Amino acid sequence: MNTGASSKKSPLKFFLLVFALSIPFWVIGAMAEPPKGFPINLPVSALMFVCPLIAAVILVSREEKPGGIRRLLKRVFDYKRIKQKIWYVPIIFLMPSICLLSYGVMRLMRLPLPEDPYIPFLAIPIFFVAFFIPAAGEEVGWMGYAVDPMQDGWSALKTSIILGSVWAIWHVVPDIQAHHTPTWLAGQFFSTIVLRILIVWLYNNTVKSLFAAILFHDMINVSDFSFPNYGSHYDPVITGAILAITAVIVTFLWGSKTLARYKYA
Numbered sequence: 001m002n003t004g005a006s007s008k009k010s011p012l013k014f015f016l017l018v019f020a021l022s023i024p025f026w027v028i029g030a031m032a033e034p035p036k037g038f039p040i041n042l043p044v045s046a047l048m049f050v051c052p053l054i055a056a057v058i059l060v061s062r063e064e065k066p067g068g069i070r071r072l073l074k075r076v077f078d079y080k081r082i083k084q085k086i087w088y089v090p091i092i093f094l095m096p097s098i099c100l101l102s103y104g105v106m107r108l109m110r111l112p113l114p115e116d117p118y119i120p121f122l123a124i125p126i127f128f129v130a131f132f133i134p135a136a137g138e139e140v141g142w143m144g145y146a147v148d149p150m151q152d153g154w155s156a157l158k159t160s161i162i163l164g165s166v167w168a169i170w171h172v173v174p175d176i177q178a179h180h181t182p183t184w185l186a187g188q189f190f191s192t193i194v195l196r197i198l199i200v201w202l203y204n205n206t207v208k209s210l211f212a213a214i215l216f217h218d219m220i221n222v223s224d225f226s227f228p229n230y231g232s233h234y235d236p237v238i239t240g241a242i243l244a245i246t247a248v249i250v251t252f253l254w255g256s257k258t259l260a261r262y263k264y265a
Helices: 004-008 011-031 044-063 068-077 085-108 121-153 156-177 182-205 210-226 236-254
Strands: none
Touching (some): 011 156, 044 068, 085 236, 121 156, 121 182, 121 210
């Protein structure tokens, strides 16, 4: 049953507004090529990360009493909600571990990898700070606005799959504009859905900490673009398979209803 502020929120309105706000970025991205000489393959349309934030702010300003926007934005740094500090381990290290395992699988399968693999260790702190901003821009909307009213009516797993599907569809245009192959696009679409399951899992186990979701999203981007070389050989099909196994284990251990009731506690 919907209760509290979440009962006033409309995920459907939020999704429609996010897509509407993203259209100008997609159009500009279609007209402008990605910057040449830049080591990271990001189209101009990637700047649409501000759209979930803007959509959430617009809707909260209409649906909640004065102070709603301030409460929403304060959640970006609600790290105090993470009472059990052990959750920082998967928040920070799960995605780098999955990418490392993905690299190992690719080597075993003799898939294309750079002859001289390069991990930009010195750039990782810069990535961490830089990618925190778009992660916050997205998660203020996806997790700060949409996820709670969805979980009021659906299980955590169903919510994750639906929200993850919307998230994946939203990313299709910039991924195409980055000139990825159809196989890459399909793998990334699947990976994006599975990643949302893991984000909701972390969010629900950290007393709904938006900061936890943002930090994990940040580490997704840091890990992907630190993959040799600057993410150029990142394979979302291999990574997606490993993510799927991880999500199955998480769902088995914590339960599909809430993703927060550990089976052996």
